[in-house]
Amino acid sequence: MTGAELVLKVLEQHGVDRMFGYPGGAIMPLYDAIYDSPINHYLCRHEQGAAFSAVGYARASKKVGVCLATSGPGATNLITGLADAMSDSVPVVAITGQVSTKAMGSDAFQEVDIIGLSLAVTKHCVQITCVEELPAAIEEAFAIALSGRMGPVLIDIPKDIQLAATDLDYVRAATPANAGSEKISHAIEQAKELLANAQKPILYVGGGVGMANAVTEVRDFINATNIPSVSTLKGLGAVNPDNEHYLGMLGMHGTKAANIAVQQCDLLIAVGARFDDRVTGKIAEFAKHAKVIHFDIDQAEINKVRVADVAVLGNLAANISALATQVDIKPWQQHCQQMAKDFAWRYDHPGEKIFAPALLKTMSDLMPNSTVVTTDVGQHQMWSAQHIAIHQPENFLSSGGQGAMGFGLPAAIGAQMSRPDDTVIAVSGDGSFMMNVQELGTLKRYNIPVKIVLIDNSRLGMVRQWQQLFFQERYSETDLSDNPDFVMLARAFDIKAQVITSKSQVDDALKEMLAHDGPYLLQVKIDEMDNVWPLVPPETANEAMLESVKS
Amino acid sequence: MLKYLGDSGMPQHMFTITAHKNPLVMERLLQVVRYRGFTLHSVSMFPSDVEQEVNVQLSVETDKSVENLKNQLLKIIDIKHITVEDRSRQKIIA
Ligand SMILES: Cc1ncc(C[n+]2csc(CCOP(=O)(O)OP(=O)(O)O)c2C)c(N)n1
Ligand SMILES: [Mg+2]
Numbered sequence: 001m002t003g004a005e006l007v008l009k010v011l012e013q014h015g016v017d018r019m020f021g022y023p024g025g026a027i028m029p030l031y032d033a034i035y036d037s038p039i040n041h042y043l044c045r046h047e048q049g050a051a052f053s054a055v056g057y058a059r060a061s062k063k064v065g066v067c068l069a070t071s072g073p074g075a076t077n078l079i080t081g082l083a084d085a086m087s088d089s090v091p092v093v094a095i096t097g098q099v100s101t102k103a104m105g106s107d108a109f110q111e112v113d114i115i116g117l118s119l120a121v122t123k124h125c126v127q128i129t130c131v132e133e134l135p136a137a138i139e140e141a142f143a144i145a146l147s148g149r150m151g152p153v154l155i156d157i158p159k160d161i162q163l164a165a166t167d168l169d170y171v172r173a174a175t176p177a178n179a180g181s182e183k184i185s186h187a188i189e190q191a192k193e194l195l196a197n198a199q200k201p202i203l204y205v206g207g208g209v210g211m212a213n214a215v216t217e218v219r220d221f222i223n224a225t226n227i228p229s230v231s232t233l234k235g236l237g238a239v240n241p242d243n244e245h246y247l248g249m250l251g252m253h254g255t256k257a258a259n260i261a262v263q264q265c266d267l268l269i270a271v272g273a274r275f276d277d278r279v280t281g282k283i284a285e286f287a288k289h290a291k292v293i294h295f296d297i298d299q300a301e302i303n304k305v306r307v308a309d310v311a312v313l314g315n316l317a318a319n320i321s322a323l324a325t326q327v328d329i330k331p332w333q334q335h336c337q338q339m340a341k342d343f344a345w346r347y348d349h350p351g352e353k354i355f356a357p358a359l360l361k362t363m364s365d366l367m368p369n370s371t372v373v374t375t376d377v378g379q380h381q382m383w384s385a386q387h388i389a390i391h392q393p394e395n396f397l398s399s400g401g402q403g404a405m406g407f408g409l410p411a412a413i414g415a416q417m418s419r420p421d422d423t424v425i426a427v428s429g430d431g432s433f434m435m436n437v438q439e440l441g442t443l444k445r446y447n448i449p450v451k452i453v454l455i456d457n458s459r460l461g462m463v464r465q466w467q468q469l470f471f472q473e474r475y476s477e478t479d480l481s482d483n484p485d486f487v488m489l490a491r492a493f494d495i496k497a498q499v500i501t502s503k504s505q506v507d508d509a510l511k512e513m514l515a516h517d518g519p520y521l522l523q524v525k526i527d528e529m530d531n532v533w534p535l536v537p538p539e540t541a542n543e544a545m546l547e548s549v550k551s
Numbered sequence: 552m553l554k555y556l557g558d559s560g561m562p563q564h565m566f567t568i569t570a571h572k573n574p575l576v577m578e579r580l581l582q583v584v585r586y587r588g589f590t591l592h593s594v595s596m597f598p599s600d601v602e603q604e605v606n607v608q609l610s611v612e613t614d615k616s617v618e619n620l621k622n623q624l625l626k627i628i629d630i631k632h633i634t635v636e637d638r639s640r641q642k643i644i645a
Contacts, residue, residue: 119579120586124628144628300622 003131004033004162006170007095010138012039013172016066018057018417020050024070025110027097029162042417042446045438047074049410051081052436054092056414058085059397060372060424062213064145065092065414071099072110075156076117080404083121085152087401088234089211091145092152093138094118098127100160114156123151131164139172149298150211187312188322191269191293194310195225196325198267198291200332203227204250207234207400208272210393212297214317218271219243224324228336230258232273234400237390245333247340251279252536253382257339259534259542262287269323271295272316275305276401285541295319345387352502353527356380356455359506360387360427363453366510371395371423372415376408376432378462380455382532384427406435412450413442423514425451430483431460440493443519451513452521454486457528465531469546481528490521497521563592563638564617568607569599571629579627580607587623589613604631610638 001009007030011019018040023031034041044050047069054065065085069078075096085092099108118125124144126137134157141153195201209218215238222229222243229239230250239246248255250262262268268290273279280286283305294301294308295316302311312319349355360383373388374397375381381398390396397415399407412426433454443450460478467475490497496516500509500523513522534545570576577596584591592610599606611620621633 115575116578119575119582123626125575298626300619300626302622303616304619 001166001169002029002033002162003134003157003164003166004029006131006134006166006168007138007157007162008033008037008039010135010170010172011066012037013170014138014142015063018042019066019068020044020053020057020414021068022047022050022070022074024074024097026071026099026159027068027074027095027162029159030068030095030097030157041068042413042442044410044413045441046436047077048080048406049413049436049439049442051078051092051094052084052407052410053414053417053442054094055081055085055088055090055407056374056397056411057418058090058092058414059088059411060394060415061418062394063091063418064142065090066095067092068095070097070110071114072112075114076112079117079121080402080406082118082152082154084399084402084404084407086121086123088207088399089150090152091150093141093145094122094152094154096154096156097162098156098158101129101158102160104158114154118154121152122154125154125156127156128158128161131161131166132168134161135168135170185312187310188319191310191312191323192325194267194291194293195269195323195327198327199329200265201227201267201269201327201329202262202265202290203229204262204268204270204273205229205231205235205238206271206273207232207393208296208316209235209238212272212316214272214320215393217317217321221320221324225327226333227269227327227329228261228333230254230262232276232279232400233385233398235273235393236385236396237393241389241391245336247336249385250542251276252281252538253386253532253534254536254542255340255386256343256534256545256547257336259536259545260339261336263541263543265290267291267293269293269295270308271320272297274301280305281536281542282539352504354500354503354506354524356383356524356526356530357387358503359510359524360384362506363425363510364388366514367425368423371425372397372412372419374398374408374412374415374424374426376426376428376435377403377405378429378432378460379457379465379530379532380427380429380461382462383455405432408432409436409439409450409452410442412452413439413448416448416450423451424449425453427453427455429461430454430456430458430480430486433486437489440490440495443495444493447518449516449518449520451516451519453513454521454523455526456483456486456523457526457530458483459528461528461530462532464528465535468531469535470537486521486523495519495521497523499523499525501525559612561612561614563610563612565636565638566607566609566611566617566621566624567634567636568609568624568630569632570605570607571631572603572605573629576605576627576629577607580609580624580630583623583627584609584611584620587620589615589620
């Protein structure tokens with residue numbers, strides 16, 4: 001067996017059945033072994049696409065996503081995807097080829113210090129120095145990627161080691177079952193007391209809930225206490241969107257009810273959330289009157305941004321279940337419900353032009369609850385978060401921590417590969433779409449039935465909105481009115497496509513798209529001046545949100 | 552060998568770190584100290600009596616929470632153990 005064959009054998013035994021990548025010189029031995037391997041490899045059209053597809057695969061399926069690239073430019077092209085996985089705690093294993101051991105350090109052709117480059121954007125990275133290290137290194141990579149707060153791991157394998165012959169065989173050791181439930185700690189008792197004494201508690205739900213497989217427990221806690229709840233972008237889907245005490249997303253583009261409730265609360269219970277600046281606004285003003293209970297798996301998140309009165313580390317599912325206690329908060333519940341009613345989204349909108357929030361709401365009503373929605377970054381992303389009902393966290397994939405444009409399409413490809421029976425929709429923007437537009441080639445090659453809803457404002461809309469609000473309408477480099485003909489572009493890849501421009505077309509177009517068997521692109525033309533509301537200006541308290549119906 | 556100047560008026564903290572012997576660990580350690588906004592005052596690495604282990608002594612001057620830095624450093628997979636000592640109260644001029 002060669003080192004390359006050994007790598008694939010170990011991957012296979014870790015349950016890897018699909019991976020995403022792009023070949024090149026230093027990883028040719030591995031690609032040669034892939035030729036005979038039962039693992040399905042998907043050729044993406046850019047290594048960034050491969051990394052984002054691995055992220056989409058991992059997030060939609062809760063398995064490890066695997067991506068491959070050659071040395072030098074192949075490896076550097078993975079970096080943005082790894083940074084995204086690092087910020088959003090996604091278990092990804094990236095394997096890069098490296099120049100041969102003898103050539104290393106000599107500025108050889110396509111040599112780059114990928115370990116040096118990836119230190120800051122991976123949970124761990126390792127360069128293999130001999131073939132015997134391979135099984136343990138890969139095993140460790142999977143264990144690290146999946147343990148505690150999850151994240152990406154990079155393994156760099158010199159070409160000579162991929163080629164080296166070895167009689168090492170590999171049989172994965174059985175992992176001992178995790179025995180014993182954690183004791184209810186002192187911290188939970190303190191937390192319970194805070195909750196019992198609170199008049200105005202709020203549950204602040206983050207992406208950690210889905211990742212910790214604690215959705216059921218968090219929902220049980222909500223049902224047992226009827227506590228009002230709010231969600232981060234990455235937490236969407238953790239709370240049942242139909243729960244009568246759920247107030248929606250908080251933060252810069254959160255709902256008015258969610259933001260005001262958090263500012264007024266006297267106890268903020270953060271579960272798997274990290275007080276990101278897009279959530280808190282001006283941190284000194286955030287939930288100023290509240291005590292804080294912080295549940296997290298990562299010790300380093302405790303007191304990083306906001307000091308917690310009580311911190312509960314560890315297994316979220318067990319800990320949140322133990323928190324359930326009798327609360328008497330009727331007036332507060334009623335107040336929150338009233339706000340939710342008073343500030344509910346409005347979809348009436350003058351004129352014939354398509355109103356993106358209304359279109360996304362219609363799409364949400366038409367699509368099955370099991371649909372996976374991915375987004376790119378910008379106004380369309382915020383509208384998606386606001387107006388699509390998400391029923392499980394693994395059904396909404398958006399680049400949260402990094403906000404990386406170009407995420408939507410490749411992430412949708414990865415999600416569809418992991419969940420072939422579910423509908424997968426990528427909501428993209430005309431700017432973001434062009435950042436990984438080459439992945440249309442991947443859709444075509446494998447006939448992947450991803451639906452693309454391209455919200456086309458002929459602008460880098462979110463940046464344009466900020467220019468309008470904060471830079472005196474100086475629209476520097478945000479005009480995309482010379483976009484390509486997207487329908488023709490899709491057709492060049494054999495992908496069915498349609499463009500719509502008026503409200504009356506929305507229903508039929510969405511139904512046609514959802515009923516179509518293969519990949520589909522629906523281009524939706526909207527007014528270039530439409531804005532996302534509400535908006536909390538940066539470094540401002542969350543209650544000071546700007547609102548307007550039309551710019 | 553170590554100078555505890557502390558002239559900035561900010562408390563000085565000494566981190567004593569036990570790490571897995573991996574050439575990458577120093578690089579990552581220094582990166583985290585810088586990225587998290589701490590200024591390095593001194594650093595030394597020593598071989599350990601334990602096989603596959605190294606010891607690192609590192610000091611920073613800061614009025615920020617060193618507990619936060621310690622927790623960030625502990626996330627480096629190869630770091631096994633950290634103790635932090637406040638040196639400002641026992642200032643020694645070498
Ligand atoms: C890789 C990357 N580059 C730049 C940005 C900054 N940025 C954030 S939103 C945005 C505009 C996105 O335009 P589009 O995809 O058309 O979405 P829209 O806001 O118009 O809906 C830009 C440039 C980013 N988030 N990611
Ligand atoms: Mg746009």
